[in-house]
Amino acid sequence: MLELKELVRDFDSNRAVDHVSFRVRGGRLTGFVGGNGAGKTTTMRMIMGVLARTDGEIHWDARPVTAADRRDFGYMPEERGLYPKQSVLSQLVYLARLRGQDAAPARAQMLELLERLGLAEKSQAKLESLSLGNQQRVQIAAALLGSPKLLVLDEPFSGLDPHAVDTMAELLREYADAGVPVLFSSHQLDLVERLCDDLVIMTRGRVVGQGTADELRHRERPRFHLVTGSPAGWARALPDVTDLEELPDGARVELRPDTDPGLLLAEALRRGPVHALTPLVPSIADIYREMTAA
């Protein structure tokens, strides 16, 4: 397990990462979301040791992370950084050798990965001759060299077509199922919602929400669509109603947490027919917007 404890990074007077704490657990996919400039890349760079910490601690398996640990971490940096003039396969094998893998198994692993990623036919092509999405797939292969014990991926899905997104999602799930903690950043909230076991939401250098999607949803106040056939503004006066939007056929009602919605239903039935009382489950995008609102 990877654990960040009160991590801080300053750039002159700008605090880019402000006492950030969260865990990336084995066997789980952790989505890292936040607006532009929230501090995700800076946090990932500190995890990988390519950027120094101003303060705080990074623990791997319950002790401070070392350079040797980091050699076993797979990393896809934001700045990418493979060699444009070299062929896909030869540079992947070269990188694998730098990480201590023997050439023959590295070649075999890479050929298999390139096949999975739909790049088998491009293995001899120079990186610069590939489309941007295909270059991105090669970057993914580079992060998966050897047997990474942790994956830290900065926007691995950006620029991928829907098929490549599915392949990538499958690959990450396989690594997580094999026990590898996986942390990836993304602005694609629908994808994060579909894929992640855990989420960390950051804004302006701070973590404003973390947990499973369900835990985050339940932190929100429960909302219901009450359908009575006519506007139900009367419900605004009920003590447990914290917000209400009147609709032509009823109302959208927000209740205090832990309130029994049966009370709202009973009151509505007392006043006339009720066609439906439906819970409104927020999406991760709704939760994100709420948590990162100024």
Ligand SMILES: Nc1ncnc2c1ncn2[C@@H]1O[C@H](COP(=O)(O)OP(=O)(O)OP(=O)(O)O)[C@@H](O)[C@H]1O
């Ligand atoms: N090398 C640097 N020098 C000065 N400031 C930096 C540097 N790197 C990052 N920052 C600042 O740190 C803050 C966080 O940036 P960071 O790149 O970590 O955000 P991010 O969440 O990854 O954003 P995005 O989603 O746009 O990639 C920003 O204000 C950025 O300008």
